[in-house]
Amino acid sequence: xxxxxxxxxxxxxxxxxxxxxxxxxxxxxxxxxxxxxxxxxxxxxxxxxxxxxxxxxxxxxxxxxxxxxxxxxxxxxxxxxxxxxxxxxxxxxxxxxxxxxxxxxxxxxxxxxxxxxxxxxxxxxxxxxxxxxxxxxxxxxxxxxxxxxxxxxxxxxxxxxxxxxxxxxxxxxxxxxxxxxxxxxxxxxxxxxxxxxxxxxxxxxxxxxxxxxxxxxxxxxxxxxxxxxxxxxxxxxxxxxxxxxxxxxxxxxxxxxxxxxxxxxxxxxxxxxxxxxxxxxxxxxxxxxxxxxxxxxxxxxxxxxxxxxxxxxxxxxxxxxxxxxxxxxxxxxxxxxxxxxxxxxxxxxxxxxxxxxxxxxxxxxxxxxxxxxxxxxxxxxxxxxxxxxxxxxxxxxxxxxx
Numbered sequence: 035x036x037x038x039x040x041x042x043x044x045x046x047x048x049x050x051x052x053x054x055x056x057x058x059x060x061x062x063x064x065x066x067x068x069x070x071x072x073x074x075x076x077x078x079x080x081x082x083x084x085x086x087x088x089x090x091x092x093x094x095x096x097x098x099x100x101x102x103x104x105x106x107x108x109x110x111x112x113x114x115x116x117x118x119x120x121x122x123x124x125x126x127x128x129x130x131x132x133x134x135x136x137x138x139x140x141x142x143x144x145x146x147x148x149x150x151x152x153x154x155x156x157x158x159x160x161x162x163x164x165x166x167x168x169x170x171x172x173x174x175x176x177x178x179x180x181x182x183x184x185x186x187x188x189x190x191x192x193x194x195x196x197x198x199x200x201x202x203x204x205x206x207x208x209x210x211x212x213x214x215x216x217x218x219x220x221x222x223x224x225x226x227x228x229x230x231x232x233x234x235x236x237x238x239x240x241x242x243x244x245x246x247x248x249x250x251x252x253x254x255x256x257x258x259x260x261x262x263x264x265x266x267x268x269x270x271x272x273x274x275x276x277x278x279x280x281x282x283x284x285x286x287x288x289x290x291x292x293x294x295x296x297x298x299x300x301x302x303x304x305x306x307x308x309x310x311x312x313x314x315x316x317x318x319x320x321x322x323x324x325x326x327x328x329x330x331x332x333x334x335x336x337x338x339x340x341x342x343x344x345x346x347x348x349x350x351x352x353x354x355x356x357x358x359x360x361x362x363x364x365x366x367x368x369x370x371x372x373x374x375x376x377x378x379x380x381x382x383x384x385x386x387x388x389x390x391x392x393x394x395x396x397x398x399x400x401x402x403x404x405x406x407x408x409x410x411x412x413x414x415x416x417x418x419x420x421x422x423x424x425x426x427x428x429x430x431x432x433x434x435x436x
Contacts, residue, residue: 056436057081057122059105061429063112070277071109071424072285075431077122086125095120096128096275098243106243108276109429121436131275132245134238139171141238141247143273143286150273150284150408151177153247154198155232164194167219171232172251174199174271177358180284181410183351185358187313192379195219196313199406201267201290202230203253204308205387207301208264211257216308228264229254236268246272246286252295263295265394279417283409294396301393306339307374307383310404312360314380318349324380325349327413328373329422338375339388344422345373346413347382355412360384363403364426367392 057080061073077084077099087097087107097107105122112118135142141153157169168189175198177186186198195218204216206228213228233250253265273286290310294300302308318324326334328342337345343364348357362371362384372388384404386392394400405425407418 055123057084058434058436059087059120059122060432061109061112061118061120062431063114063116063429064427065114066420066423066427067114068109068112068424068429069420070279071112071429072106072274072276073109073429073431074104074106075433077103077105078433078435080435081122081433084122084124085127086123087128088121088123090119090121094128096131096242097122098128098241100244101237101239108243108274112429128242130240130245131242132273133240134245134247136235136238141235143245143247143271145273145275145284148180148182149176149178151175151199151271151286153249153271155235155249158188160194161189164189165219165224167224167226168194170195170197170200170218170230172200172230172249172269173197177406177408179351179356179408179410180282181354181356183354183356183410184315185348185351185356185408187315187318187380190313190316190319190379192319193313193381196311196379196381198313199288200230200311201402202308202311203300203302203387205303205305206264207303208255209258209262209298211255213255213257213264215253216311227255227257229256230267242275244272244274246270253292264300265292266295267292278407278421279409279411279414282411283407285421286406286408288404288406290402292394292400294394297396299393299395302387302391304390305385305387307385308387310360310384310402312347312358312382314347314349314358315351317351318347318380321378323349325413326375326382327415329370329415329419331415334375334377337373338377339372341368341370341372343370343426344418345375345382345384346418347380348413349380354410356410357413358409359407359413359418359421361405361407361418361422361425363405366402367400
């Protein structure tokens with residue numbers, strides 16, 4: 035009797051389902067040729083904790099899972115309509131490629147030891163001769179190409195309030211007042227009517243595929259009897275270890291989420307600039323030292339006040355061409371979004387208010403998504419079109435347990 039029970043128990047154990055040995059991950063190129071393309075998928079519960087991604091030949095492939103349980107990797111090359119299969123297993127994670135380090139008031143992001151961007155949290159110190167009220171924080175600068183060329187500027191003599199990569203509204207209406215978050219007291223009276231304040235660094239991370247940070251800002255109306263919060267903003271900046279443009283460019287994603295800080299809406303009347311802003315480096319300050327190109331093939335003059343999927347700004351830096359492009363996500367409000375291309379200075383703005391009055395209302399977050407391409411070399415329309423397709427219409431992934 036005892037022997038029979040043991041045999042029965044053994045039979046039951048052999049019939050119990052076992053945990054799958056791997057997750058089959060199949061990337062599908064879709065309608066476009068892919069090269070150095072970012073791929074993501076939701077990791078199913080049964081595969082959580084697995085960190086080794088393998089090619090079909092068994093070689094390890096850089097892979098990372100983010101805080102939202104999405105798995106990320108870079109698809110090296112895949113023709114339109116084709117698929118490529120990987121397997122996710124238990125194992126040691128890939129070596130870190132993207133690092134994020136806090137250095138006082140600055141958060142520095144790098145790929146394989148090379149600087150990509152720095153995030154200024156609290157206000158930086160204005161250079162000598164610049165009034166103290168121009169001190170600003172909550173922006174990205176300096177930003178460098180893979181060859182180490184600087185592509186952003188800060189405290190330029192012509193517009194001391196402009197800084198690297200930032201987000202500011204110009205013409206606003208809030209509880210009957212009109213705070214200006216862009217100009218920072220540029221007028222003759224030097225009156226500062228509003229401020230974008232750094233609140234806190236929520237978190238940061240590093241990894242084999244990407245690293246970045248999440249931070250909080252507050253848009254404060256200084257025209258109120260006592261300064262009053264108008265908007266709460268959350269930035270998520272993610273730098274990728276992706277060999278864009280044959281290793282000649284860095285990629286990073288920028289997401290701004292803005293919510294009303296009170297029960298009052300924020301009205302944004304029609305205006306020609308305000309929103310995501312970028313100031314180019316000082317070598318481009320002469321009017322003929324910088325060039326612009328949009329996804330429509332337009333230059334600076336024709337591209338101003340046009341709508342586009344992307345815009346590039348660049349020029350010579352240390353004897354070689356370099357620049358940056360802003361890719362605009364198709365889910366953004368009023369996408370493809372209107373552009374302001376400054377006719378005199380190396381400055382651009384993605385400006386949704388150009389198309390008319392609108393507002394941010396309580397309980398409805400306003401989300402803006404952009405991907406930056408920071409590259410060595412001149413603007414390449416075909417390559418930027420390809421990178422925009424990767425961003426807007428990314429490769430898809432199917433998964434199945436094995």
